[in-house]
Amino acid sequence: MNKDFIISYIEKNKDTFTRVSDSIWERPEVRFDLKESADILIELLEDNEFKIERNVAGMEHAFIASYGSGSPVIGFLGEYDALSNSSQVADATQPIPLVEGGNGHGCGHHALGTGAAAAAIAAKEYLKEYGLKGTIKFFGCPAEEGGSGKAFMARAGVFNGLDSIITWHPMTENKVWDTSSLANFQVYFNFKGISAHAAAAPHLGRSALDAAELMNIGVNYLREHVIDEARIHYAYIDAGGTSPNVVQPTARLLYFIRAPKSYQVKEIYDRIVKIAEGAALMTETELEIKWDSACSEYIINETLGKVMYENMKHLGEIQYSQEELEYAKAYIDTLDKNVKANIEANIKRVFKDLPAEEVKSIASSPIIKKLFPLNMTNKAMPGSTDVGDASYQAPTVQLTAACYPAGTSPHSWQWVACGKSSILHKGMLYAAKAMAMTAVDLLYKKEIIEEAKKEFDERIGENKYFCYIPDSVKPE
Numbered sequence: 001m002n003k004d005f006i007i008s009y010i011e012k013n014k015d016t017f018t019r020v021s022d023s024i025w026e027r028p029e030v031r032f033d034l035k036e037s038a039d040i041l042i043e044l045l046e047d048n049e050f051k052i053e054r055n056v057a058g059m060e061h062a063f064i065a066s067y068g069s070g071s072p073v074i075g076f077l078g079e080y081d082a083l084s085n086s087s088q089v090a091d092a093t094q095p096i097p098l099v100e101g102g103n104g105h106g107c108g109h110h111a112l113g114t115g116a117a118a119a120a121i122a123a124k125e126y127l128k129e130y131g132l133k134g135t136i137k138f139f140g141c142p143a144e145e146g147g148s149g150k151a152f153m154a155r156a157g158v159f160n161g162l163d164s165i166i167t168w169h170p171m172t173e174n175k176v177w178d179t180s181s182l183a184n185f186q187v188y189f190n191f192k193g194i195s196a197h198a199a200a201a202p203h204l205g206r207s208a209l210d211a212a213e214l215m216n217i218g219v220n221y222l223r224e225h226v227i228d229e230a231r232i233h234y235a236y237i238d239a240g241g242t243s244p245n246v247v248q249p250t251a252r253l254l255y256f257i258r259a260p261k262s263y264q265v266k267e268i269y270d271r272i273v274k275i276a277e278g279a280a281l282m283t284e285t286e287l288e289i290k291w292d293s294a295c296s297e298y299i300i301n302e303t304l305g306k307v308m309y310e311n312m313k314h315l316g317e318i319q320y321s322q323e324e325l326e327y328a329k330a331y332i333d334t335l336d337k338n339v340k341a342n343i344e345a346n347i348k349r350v351f352k353d354l355p356a357e358e359v360k361s362i363a364s365s366p367i368i369k370k371l372f373p374l375n376m377t378n379k380a381m382p383g384s385t386d387v388g389d390a391s392y393q394a395p396t397v398q399l400t401a402a403c404y405p406a407g408t409s410p411h412s413w414q415w416v417a418c419g420k421s422s423i424l425h426k427g428m429l430y431a432a433k434a435m436a437m438t439a440v441d442l443l444y445k446k447e448i449i450e451e452a453k454k455e456f457d458e459r460i461g462e463n464k465y466f467c468y469i470p471d472s473v474k475p476e
């Protein structure tokens with residue numbers, strides 16, 4: 001095994017990978033509509049001898065890139081969707097939209113897709129160089145940010161036959177992803193009533209807005225009687241209009257319903273449906289329920305986590321120039337004082353075994369360089385990801401790499417601004433190396449895959465994968 005091959009391959013080709021990441025950043029597209037971003041990655045993979053299958057699982061901009069044959073079959077997951085209303089000038093240290101109201105890469109998915117593709121390409125180069133058997137696949141996955149593209153892909157069986165899945169997410173620290181995530185249903189509740197003059201003929205109107213409000217009140221009472229870990233949030237997509245003198249004939253709510261396990265979400269969802277039906281009954285309005293998407297909780301795999309952790313350790317710490325540290329500091333200066341205190345508290349908690357001096361020095365650096373200790377837990381982080389649906393199909397491992405200044409938050413203008421910085425590029429290349437090196441371990445050592453699968457079966461147990469999105473719901 002020669003992992004230095006991976007390191008030097010990625011170093012040699014880093015200009016290509018950073019160029020790809022930057023050009024996806026420059027074309028921020030959202031949800032399922034990702035033509036240009038997908039094309040950029042497809043071109044990169046095609047240039048590197050991958051065979052492309054487009055139009056996967058009914059999504060025009062989902063694709064699979066494959067190389068090689070036989071087992072093991074190792075899959076890399078890549079995302080490339082941006083966020084709406086997040087446009088921001090690169091490298092600016094205050095919020096300035098590049099395009100007023102435009103999209104922006106506020107979650108680093110431009111680097112996520114590119115880094116995962118770089119890892120797949122490096123793993124393929126290794127396979128070729130050393131004449132090994134195996135298949136490398138890269139999955140182009142749309143709509144992570146709302147839409148749950150991977151859930152639709154899992155429902156269509158796209159991930160079948162994989163021995164392991166590897167991916168990552170840009171973040172503010174280097175660590176193996178060590179927690180589960182919350183399962184999430186995203187459902188619209190549409191109410192239809194009868195409009196009327198609110199003063200002259202209110203008795204003729206039936207208010208859809210009243211129904212929506214009564215539904216929310218009912219759900220707010222429900223909160224006391226669900227498990228502590230559940231999270232229920234809603235937004236008014238349509239409040240019926242802007243004229244108070246009209247009995248509002250339409251109203252539309254979008255609900256996110258989350259809990260540690262999908263079956264728990266389903267139980268809460270069924271009760272919310274009863275509340276919505278009750279609200280419609282009370283107001284004599286009609287209720288229509290429309291699913292947007294759903295995603296499952298993430299299944300961790302400690303066996304693969306340990307392998308990835310060793311590779312991250314092997315890579316050592318990313319080094320930064322004084323200029324890069326100052327660049328990061330300028331963004332930390334835009335944060336609230338409490339955020340800075342939180343960074344220190346978090347570092348103290350994570351590195352509780354280190355001497356106080358060292359903890360202080362880690363926390364005071366504008367970019368957190370130190371690899372977090374491996375500490376995998378089944379507890380769910382307070383968020384959801386459609387990687388959960390993929391993690392039900394094969395043992396899955398992810399890492400996060402420091403791509404942004406310490407304490408800055410995903411979906412912030414700061415993240416968009418830093419999206420083409422050398423700090424982000426370094427984090428992305430580090431992630432690509434660690435992922436490809438993990439794949440090399442799996443190419444050589446079948447016993448790791450077997451152990452990972454055993455753990456996977458144990459963790460899933462009776463709770464087999466089920467995609468709750470009704471069959472009639474298509475990605476849109």
Ligand SMILES: [Zn+2]
Binds near residue numbers: 107108109144169
């Ligand atoms: Zn993200």
